[in-house]
Amino acid sequence: MTKHSKIDMPALSRRHFMAVTGAAGLMVGYAAMPDANQALAGAMSHPKFEPTQWYSIGTDGRVTVVVGKAEMGQHISSTMAQLVAEELGAAWKDMAITLASNDPKYNDPVLGAQITGGSWSTGMNYDAMCRAGAAGRMALIAAAAEMMGVPESQLTAIASHVVDTKSGKKLPFGKIVAGGKANKVFTADELKAIKLKTADQYTIIGHSVPQLDIPPKTNGTAKYGIDAFAPGMVYGMPVTPPVRYGATVKSVDDSEAKKVPGFIRAVVVEDKTGTTTGWVVSVAKTYEAAKKAGAALKIDYDLGPNAKVDDAAILAESRRLHEDGTEGFLFVKEGDAEGALKTAPKVLEAEYTTSINIHAPMEPMNALAMEKDGEWHIYTGNQFFTRTTAIAAAIAGVDPKKIVLHQHFLGGGFGRRLESDMVVPAIAAAKAVGKPVKCIYTREDDMHMDFTRPLTYQHVKLGVDDKGHAVAMTHDVIGAWPTARWGIPAFLTPSVDKKGSHDSFTVNGADYWYTVPNHTVKNFENKLAQAATPSGQLRSVAPGWTFWATESMWDEMAHATGQDPVALRLSMLDGLGDNAGKNGTQTQGGAKRLANVLRIATGRAGYGVNPLPKNEGIGVACVSSQERSSPTWTACVAHVAVNPETGDVTVKKLTLAMDLGTVVNPDGVRAQIEGSALWGMSIALLEKGTLKDGGIEQSNFDTYTPMRMSNVPELDISLIGNGEPAVGCGEPAVTVVAPAIANAIFNAVGARVRSLPITADAVKASMSKV
Amino acid sequence: MSTLNINGTSHAVDVPGDTPLLWVIREHLQMTGTKFGCGAGLCGACTVHLNGEAMRSCQTSVADAAGKKITTIEGIDPHGQHPLQKAWVAEQVPQCGYCQSGQIMQAASLLAKNNAPTKQEVVDHMDGNLCRCMSYVRIQRAVMRAAAEMRGEPGV
Numbered sequence: 001m002t003k004h005s006k007i008d009m010p011a012l013s014r015r016h017f018m019a020v021t022g023a024a025g026l027m028v029g030y031a032a033m034p035d036a037n038q039a040l041a042g043a044m045s046h047p048k049f050e051p052t053q054w055y056s057i058g059t060d061g062r063v064t065v066v067v068g069k070a071e072m073g074q075h076i077s078s079t080m081a082q083l084v085a086e087e088l089g090a091a092w093k094d095m096a097i098t099l100a101s102n103d104p105k106y107n108d109p110v111l112g113a114q115i116t117g118g119s120w121s122t123g124m125n126y127d128a129m130c131r132a133g134a135a136g137r138m139a140l141i142a143a144a145a146e147m148m149g150v151p152e153s154q155l156t157a158i159a160s161h162v163v164d165t166k167s168g169k170k171l172p173f174g175k176i177v178a179g180g181k182a183n184k185v186f187t188a189d190e191l192k193a194i195k196l197k198t199a200d201q202y203t204i205i206g207h208s209v210p211q212l213d214i215p216p217k218t219n220g221t222a223k224y225g226i227d228a229f230a231p232g233m234v235y236g237m238p239v240t241p242p243v244r245y246g247a248t249v250k251s252v253d254d255s256e257a258k259k260v261p262g263f264i265r266a267v268v269v270e271d272k273t274g275t276t277t278g279w280v281v282s283v284a285k286t287y288e289a290a291k292k293a294g295a296a297l298k299i300d301y302d303l304g305p306n307a308k309v310d311d312a313a314i315l316a317e318s319r320r321l322h323e324d325g326t327e328g329f330l331f332v333k334e335g336d337a338e339g340a341l342k343t344a345p346k347v348l349e350a351e352y353t354t355s356i357n358i359h360a361p362m363e364p365m366n367a368l369a370m371e372k373d374g375e376w377h378i379y380t381g382n383q384f385f386t387r388t389t390a391i392a393a394a395i396a397g398v399d400p401k402k403i404v405l406h407q408h409f410l411g412g413g414f415g416r417r418l419e420s421d422m423v424v425p426a427i428a429a430a431k432a433v434g435k436p437v438k439c440i441y442t443r444e445d446d447m448h449m450d451f452t453r454p455l456t457y458q459h460v461k462l463g464v465d466d467k468g469h470a471v472a473m474t475h476d477v478i479g480a481w482p483t484a485r486w487g488i489p490a491f492l493t494p495s496v497d498k499k500g501s502h503d504s505f506t507v508n509g510a511d512y513w514y515t516v517p518n519h520t521v522k523n524f525e526n527k528l529a530q531a532a533t534p535s536g537q538l539r540s541v542a543p544g545w546t547f548w549a550t551e552s553m554w555d556e557m558a559h560a561t562g563q564d565p566v567a568l569r570l571s572m573l574d575g576l577g578d579n580a581g582k583n584g585t586q587t588q589g590g591a592k593r594l595a596n597v598l599r600i601a602t603g604r605a606g607y608g609v610n611p612l613p614k615n616e617g618i619g620v621a622c623v624s625s626q627e628r629s630s631p632t633w634t635a636c637v638a639h640v641a642v643n644p645e646t647g648d649v650t651v652k653k654l655t656l657a658m659d660l661g662t663v664v665n666p667d668g669v670r671a672q673i674e675g676s677a678l679w680g681m682s683i684a685l686l687e688k689g690t691l692k693d694g695g696i697e698q699s700n701f702d703t704y705t706p707m708r709m710s711n712v713p714e715l716d717i718s719l720i721g722n723g724e725p726a727v728g729c730g731e732p733a734v735t736v737v738a739p740a741i742a743n744a745i746f747n748a749v750g751a752r753v754r755s756l757p758i759t760a761d762a763v764k765a766s767m768s769k770v
Numbered sequence: 771m772s773t774l775n776i777n778g779t780s781h782a783v784d785v786p787g788d789t790p791l792l793w794v795i796r797e798h799l800q801m802t803g804t805k806f807g808c809g810a811g812l813c814g815a816c817t818v819h820l821n822g823e824a825m826r827s828c829q830t831s832v833a834d835a836a837g838k839k840i841t842t843i844e845g846i847d848p849h850g851q852h853p854l855q856k857a858w859v860a861e862q863v864p865q866c867g868y869c870q871s872g873q874i875m876q877a878a879s880l881l882a883k884n885n886a887p888t889k890q891e892v893v894d895h896m897d898g899n900l901c902r903c904m905s906y907v908r909i910q911r912a913v914m915r916a917a918a919e920m921r922g923e924p925g926v
Contacts (some may be wrong), residue, residue, distance in 0.1 A: 211862055218870060220844045286793075361902055363807075411867070674907050675905060700808055709910065712910075
């Protein structure tokens with residue numbers, strides 16, 4: 001791991017994976033990336049119209065921000081523009097966005113790569129974008145001083161004009177740019193030394209400015225990957241095997257396909273990256289011909305080693321790993337939990353599971369690949385350009401520098417488009433037929449070949465003393481390891497005892513902010529699941545299951561010991577020791593901020609104020625998603641009604657409170673919380689993926705059934721902005737809803753369900769045990 | 771050869787009659803505002819109007835669409851200022867935005883007949899349109915806002 005940027009975020013150092021150039025497999029061919037600040041300084045020495053690589057200013061005064069993040073509806077492009085505009089002194093009406101290519105100069109300034117996820121973008125880009133904006137303002141002011149013949153100190157930038165504070169005279173940005181004198185160069189140190197605005201000086205940050213990507217999304221002009229065209233383009237229809245992973249093609253009989261007018265040929269995908277196995281592409285002049293011919297292909301497969309794997313086998317293997325205990329990697333080791341459990345007067349023990357979940361973004365996976373003058377141009381929407389570049393290069397058989405990725409809006413990301421599989425059939429087919437090929441998955445293939453949220457198994461043991469205090473917890477987290485599959489060593493985390501590295505993105509959240517003196521968390525890879533179900537990051541990742549277990553267990557403990565679940569949580573959120581947080585980071589304020597949001601949500605919901613009707617209940621949960629170093633303090637109160645005859649659950653209301661530190665765009669944050677809370681509810685109650693004979697069983701929205709409008713409950717959302725560093729808001733609410741609902745169901749009818757999704761049958765079955 | 775009347779313009783297309791209208795609109799004519807979501811009539815992303823009725827274009831053949839008046843998101847208003855489009859911006863509805871053409875087309879067929887729907891009528895009419903970003907709260911609000919504008923109510 002080499003020295004990275006000068007930004008002091010030591011807790012994030014494990015993600016500086018670009019430093020591990022060529023470390024393994026897919027990474028071979030990556031070029032070393034320049035230090036982010038050096039890149040910025042280099043760009044600063046360039047044209048007058050482009051103060052940094054992050055934006056340009058036209059002679060018409062238009063400020064176009066180049067967004068290095070995937071725009072998937074989180075409106076991150078507008079957030080970046082807000083940060084730039086604030087310090088630049090631009091008027092919001094002059095701001096525009098464009099999406100960055102895979103040029104490494106657009107790498108994330110902290111991560112050193114182009115990746116969008118983890119609810120990281122706002123927090124990690126806040127400083128760099130503000131500094132870029134400020135540098136532009138200083139350059140414009142310097143030029144204006146020369147043009148106006150007044151000292152710089154007399155000038156300020158307001159609403160896209162440089163204004164002389166003495167005379168009131170003003171020059172529009174566009175005119176200054178046209179004057180050609182805006183050419184101030186900043187070194188990295190000078191950039192770092194710029195004094196940024198304080199929150200009380202903000203005029204754009206903190207305001208619900210209209211999102212720049214919304215108008216084109218109301219009139220059909222927004223361009224997604226699926227909307228790309230190239231001259232002479234033909235279509236590729238992936239034909240995929242019945243098993244998710246591990247099949248090989250033995251033979252292809254295209255005699256029937258050849259009868260389809262427009263059919264060109266079937267291409268067996270040779271994928272040395274291992275992204276796909278056993279795929280064939282049916283190539284034809286039209287989409288419908290490619291589809292028809294694809295269906296007519298007779299393919300003989302060797303189904304490989306995973307052809308008998310199903311959910312039951314994966315779960316059995318997880319239980320075996322737990323009972324065996326030796327293969328776990330220590331993620332948390334505080335005190336002696338195992339010892340304390342032996343002497344604790346009361347021990348609670350439970351298993352919590354979550355099913356496979358399918359991303360199913362509304363835009364099925366797709367890519368258009370075109371070779372031109374030795375370069376491969378790929379048109380798609382993708383969350384992880386750095387990795388996709390490497391995979392595209394491997395499939396095309398060219399140097400990564402010859403891969404040009406053209407970013408588009410993403411018709412849903414949710415972690416699905418962190419994967420690069422869509423470029424594989426497109427490039428393979430384009431190479432084979434010598435023409436540009438657009439590949440569009442059917443919805444069925446999109447589901448069958450999803451990089452799903454893994455089936456997870458957790459085992460929690462909680463020791464309670466005579467006073468009702470939690471004294472020890474052991475927590476085993478077991479499933480497939482999505483991030484480990486990427487083969488990027490720096491994404492892995494050394495275990496606490498340094499005995500090895502593990503995928504902490506499957507266990508984040510288990511290192512919660514409650515004070516429990518003895519606490520052990522172990523992370524296990526289920527290799528059977530890893531081989532059979534290449535899993536992925538699904539919106540909220542590990543906290544989507546770790547908090548499911550722990551926030552359920554606290555509720556179980558409260559009921560078992562006659563305590564109020566809110567009072568119990570507050571008593572453990574004492575903010576002592578490591579739970580105090582670290583000043584100057586996103587963790588500043590620590591557990592007490594979590595206690596605060598819990599109080600706000602319960603207060604807003606009228607927790608404990610009025611008695612509820614029979615078969616109704618209120619449940620609470622609070623979380624610090626996503627990671628220990630990047631917590632977004634979030635609490636939820638769920639109000640449910642349960643039909644005791646059927647077990648059907650109706651969510652009447654979700655009350656959420658979220659502490660965002662600095663709220664960049666309040667309405668945008670609300671939109672993210674609305675969407676992510678409903679996503680969490682959808683996963684809690686409606687979405688279930690299953691594996692049988694090595695294949696995902698669900699094919700379309702009749703069998704995989706995300707929430708529809710009729711399922712939407714009343715939502716009450718409170719934002720807390722307290723001037724702390726800005727944090728992400730696209731995922732945390734996902735993680736808090738399921739346990740709140742489960743805890744509400746218990747309060748309504750006494751049914752404790754420990755498996756997601758919560759089905760009516762499971763509620764009914766649990767009720768009968770009461 | 772079929773002739774399709776889309777947004778007031780005639781298009782001659784040389785495709786088999788059983789070709790789904792969706793693919794002709796999107797890929798042959800490159801009018802990409804209409805989206806492919808499921809290919810099975812389960813999500814509503816491909817919704818267009820046939821003679822003013824909301825239809826799933828992935829389930830409508832070219833043969834069935836020929837001779838009818840087809841309207842897509844590009845043609846719902848010449849300036850992109852249909853009351854629903856304005857309301858979609860005012861309420862900041864779209865997130866990823868991919869389903870929103872279909873949502874707007876579906877809602878437009880309701881408001882064309884009923885400019886004072888109840889919340890339940892909106893839900894019933896819109897329940898076949900999936901939004902994976904789950905922008906449902908705002909879709910509801912925007913439909914109500916557009917309806918109010920269409921009724922000529924002030925203050926929206």
